[in-house]
Amino acid sequence: MSTEPRTITLATSDFGPVTLTCPAWCAGHSHHDPETARADLMHTGPAVDFTHLGTTVFSAEIVQSPHAAPGPAHLGGRTPGVSVHPLGKTLDPVQIFSLAAALDRYADQLRDLGDQLTAVLNGGAE
Numbered sequence: 001m002s003t004e005p006r007t008i009t010l011a012t013s014d015f016g017p018v019t020l021t022c023p024a025w026c027a028g029h030s031h032h033d034p035e036t037a038r039a040d041l042m043h044t045g046p047a048v049d050f051t052h053l054g055t056t057v058f059s060a061e062i063v064q065s066p067h068a069a070p071g072p073a074h075l076g077g078r079t080p081g082v083s084v085h086p087l088g089k090t091l092d093p094v095q096i097f098s099l100a101a102a103l104d105r106y107a108d109q110l111r112d113l114g115d116q117l118t119a120v121l122n123g124g125a126e
């Protein structure tokens with residue numbers, strides 16, 4: 001495997017061809033739209049999807065926009081973050097662990113609902 005930096009040249013709507021050096025986690029730019037502005041170019045890692053019964057409930061991936069203008073971190077930017085859909089936010093490590101903890105709590109609530117439903121179906125609760 002090559003240790004050379006992986007570069008890619010992408011067409012942009014405002015700066016013409018722009019060459020990026022992809023981080024090791026970048027899954028490539030196969031879906032690049034040449035009408036993308038340079039500030040919107042984005043490295044994207046492999047998606048981690050939570051799909052249940054055919055519906056994608058959550059999708060998350062590491063992203064970085066190397067030419068983004070400075071701005072609120074939750075909108076993505078030059079610092080890598082984890083983009084979470086459908087939240088529509090890019091989270092830092094503390095925030096992504098907080099989301100995981102919230103999902104753990106939600107899973108407990110779902111189990112409680114399952115217990116409650118079982119009781120309802122068995123005539124044990126109203």
Ligand SMILES: [Zn+2]
Nearest residue numbers: 022026028043
């Ligand atoms: Zn890349």
